[in-house]
Amino acid sequence: MAVATPGLFRRFARNRAALLGLIILIAVIALALAAPTLYPRNPLRIVGPAELWPLQDPRFPLGTDSIGRNIAAIIAHGARATLLIGLFASLTATLIGVTIGSVAAWFGGWVDELLMRFTEMFQVVPGLVFVLTIVSILGGTVQNITIAVGVVSWTGIARLTRAEFLTLRDREFVQACRAMGMPDWRIVLAEVLPNALPPVIVLSSLAVASAILFESAVSFLGLGDPQVASWGRLVGEGRTLIRSSWYISAVPGVAIMLMVLALNLIGDGLNDALNPKLRNR
Amino acid sequence: MAGLDVRGLSVSLYTRGGVLPALSEVSLSVQPGRTLALVGESGCGKSMTALAIMRLLPEPPARIIAGQVMLGDTDLAALPERRMLGVRGKAVSMIFQDPMSSLNPVVPVGQQIMEVLRRHENLSGRAARTRAAELLTLVGIPDAEARLAEYPHRLSGGMCQRVMIAIAIACRPAVLVADEPTTALDVTVQAQILELLKRLQAETGMALLLITHDLGVVAEMADEVAVMYAGRVVEQGPVDAIFAAPLHPYTRGLLGATPSGGTAGRHTRLADIPGSVPSLAELPAGCAFAPRCPLAHAACTAQPPLTTLAPQHLAACFAALGVPAHAA
Secondary structure, three states: OOOOOOOHHHHHHOOHHHHHHHHHHHHHHHHHHHHHHHOOOOOOOEOOOOOOOOOOEOOEOOOEOOOOEEHHHHHHHHHHHHHHHHHHHHHHHHHHHHHHHHHHHHHOHHHHHHHHHHHHHHHHOOHHHHHHHHHHHHOOOHHHHHHHHHHHHHHHHHHHHHHHHHHHHOOHHHHHHHHOOOOHHHHHHHHHHHHHHHHHHHHHHHHHHHHHHHHHHHHHOOOOOOOOOOHHHHHHHHHHHOOOOOHHHHHHHHHHHHHHHHHHHHHHHHHHHHOHHHOOO | OOOEEEEEEEEEEEEOOEEEEEEEEEEEEEOOOOEEEEEOOOOOOHHHHHHHHHOOOOOOOEEEEEEEEEEOOEEHHHOOHHHHHHHEOOOEEEEOOOHHHHOOOOOOHHHHHHHHHHHHHOOOHHHHHHHHHHHHHHOOOOOHHHHOOOOHHHOOHHHHHHHHHHHHHOOOOOEEEEEOOOOOOOHHHHHHHHHHHHHHHHHHOOEEEEEOOOHHHHHHHOOEEEEEEOOEEEEEEEHHHHHHOOOOHHHHHHHHOOOOOOOOOOOOOOOOOOOOOOOHHHOOOOOOOHHHOOOOOHHHHOOOOOEEEEOOEEEOOHHHHOOOHHHO
């Protein structure tokens, strides 16, 4: 990929906050990968006394929930679902958004008109309502949530891609590529797209964060997959005990917050690192 | 090798304000190994002619409505776009005014050269790399092998133009269209780039269509000159004849407005041409230059034909033809 010039990581790491975000993300990925080793049994199994506070029992470092399930195990396994849904929903959104945005800008005219009106149709529907509708019709499996979140998140990416393409389409190097006999599809994929990608990558990384929030909201409302450990679901289940055992909601809540914060910091860092105008600083 | 022969090329712009004649019956020809300079003020249709030859006009609004662009026996103006893809960059190449923005900023220059080799010469991998390095050496870039990995923003304007030239000549084109190739460059670099183009032309025998508004460049490079005004060729001829005995009052105006150009002495005042190029929407009837012309008379409300007035020297002007005012 053309954007991966040497020194990309150095430019990224110059932003301390972004580095912190990256460290948190790596820690969560490590936790997700280690989950089957750390807690090989089903995390949704009852393993101890109910409502055991964190740091009381070394077997349950983050305590147990209202029915005696290990919160640490749920967090570790929940990280898998959270990351998978966040990543694939963002990928889906990026794929749809980049395709629609670039086609609209490149062909212009009525194609542009049609695709942008289509995009606006999606934009006027509140995202969460849309996701809940899709999930309640298709069922709350991980795949369905991923697709639903992807389908509501692509509009911003499409508009950004379109704007980038519009400024790039009439640049001289595109003309020069035509003059050397490159066909349109090749110019779009090999010449224009790499120029348009940096801001799109930033927005996609932020879309991962918003996808995680969508998933948490769906699970919080109890529409997620009951067979899958999820941070959002645990927050929702803990809310009835919020007065006495607030940690049940707080622990996964902090996990969600850290994860979303980390992704936003990474997005900021990528923005700085990928911005060609700051490249030679 | 085939030369380029443009015959009666007319291009119209279909805008909301109506149909505007961007080019009217432009005829040019460049033989292999020769250089034709296309000169004129901004907006007179020089670049439009180049884009029409390359079939790179923005369509809409522009459209070729008449004429042929003959390359050997092929009429490029009538070629379907699919066949045209095989012509651009192969038989006819083009270089542009601003080399810095003509290269893709996020792709190493080597890749950009290899792209054209892959497309037209079926070279790939190592062979394309080797050839790209050869081309860079050919256009005078030292340490070519290492430069292949360089991004355009790391190269100077002159270097970028050399890379553009390397891309343009990669497939040994019969015709090279150079649209103000030195306008954006420093004077010293300008001379180097012109030298390079001359050398490459001598080596490959390509025909060069050089678009410029710099008469110094014309004197340096051209064999023939075509002067354009408001989308028409108003004078055409061998470079010596144009400089020594310009026939059209516009050409005389251009030469008079050039510092130390033509026959002007060292301390004479530059003569400017009053007024500016009329917009395509407001072209006067007849000769478009008449409102600015010191020799205009009643006959000039008709369109003067491009007529041979001296050996190979054509001009479109009633005054030069010797038509008296009452004849119209």
